[in-house]
Amino acid sequence: MYFIRNISIDIRTAQLTFNQKSKTSRLILAALFASIAAVLQAAGGFLPGVGYFISPFATAPILLCSMLSLPLGAMGYVLTNLLLLILQPSELLVFPFTTGLIGLGIGAAFCFFKKRWIIITTGASFLTIGILILLYVIKFPVLGPSISETFSISTTGGIFLFALIYNWIWVDIGLIIFKKLNTIMAL
Numbered sequence: 001m002y003f004i005r006n007i008s009i010d011i012r013t014a015q016l017t018f019n020q021k022s023k024t025s026r027l028i029l030a031a032l033f034a035s036i037a038a039v040l041q042a043a044g045g046f047l048p049g050v051g052y053f054i055s056p057f058a059t060a061p062i063l064l065c066s067m068l069s070l071p072l073g074a075m076g077y078v079l080t081n082l083l084l085l086i087l088q089p090s091e092l093l094v095f096p097f098t099t100g101l102i103g104l105g106i107g108a109a110f111c112f113f114k115k116r117w118i119i120i121t122t123g124a125s126f127l128t129i130g131i132l133i134l135l136y137v138i139k140f141p142v143l144g145p146s147i148s149e150t151f152s153i154s155t156t157g158g159i160f161l162f163a164l165i166y167n168w169i170w171v172d173i174g175l176i177i178f179k180k181l182n183t184i185m186a187l
Contacts, residue, residue: 003117007175010182011067011110018068026072033061034076037103038083041095045088058095059103063174064181066107073107093140097130106170116171123167128160 018026041058043051062080066073077100084091105126109119134142136151147155 003120004115006114007110007116007119011178014178014182015068015111026069027075029068030065030072030076031079033065034079035083037061037076037080037100038087041080041084041091041099042088044094045090055091055094056099058099059170060173060177062100062103063107063170064177066104067110067174067178070108070111073104077101077104093134093138094142097134098127098142101130102127102167102170106167106174110174120164120167120171123170124160124163127163127167128156131159131163132156 037058037060040061041055044055045051047054058080062073062077065076077096080100081092081096084095102123106119106123109122113119113122131142134140135147135155136149139149141147143159
């Protein structure tokens with residue numbers, strides 16, 4: 001029942017309200033989200049150890065921006081990549097294919113679908129494709145040296161199962177943050 005339930009209509013209402021704002025306000029908000037995402041992603045390079053626990057939270061600004069407006073979410077995604085080119089170029093292999101792509105994928109799913117399970121599956125597909133591109137096309141060992149460079153169905157299945165659970169967490173986190181922001185904005 002939990003997975004087949006429709007997501008709240010609050011998201012559609014917030015998107016309509018957001019689109020009524022001036023173009024300048026929307027661009028500034030997207031740039032703010034992009035800069036927050038870039039700083040969070042770059043934390044892995046600036047603060048070795050603890051920064052690697054902070055960098056996954058770079059998904060949240062891209063996700064929220066994409067939930068409000070898909071074109072601005074895509075712009076924030078590109079802008080974050082450009083900011084990472086300046087701040088921490090080593091993160092340019094990770095962010096575009098994992099952290100940023102999952103935010104963009106879930107945000108796009110929120111724009112097109114209403115059922116929770118479709119949104120989770122769409123985001124998981126985006127993340128799985130991004131990780132597979134890193135592993136098998138670019139040959140970057142994003143999962144460590146223990147994963148073979150040759151394509152494996154079992155590895156792909158394991159990545160997809162992990163991505164489903166990870167996306168489920170991010171969908172719920174995104175909804176909680178979105179509801180909190182709506183409450184703050186309404187005051």
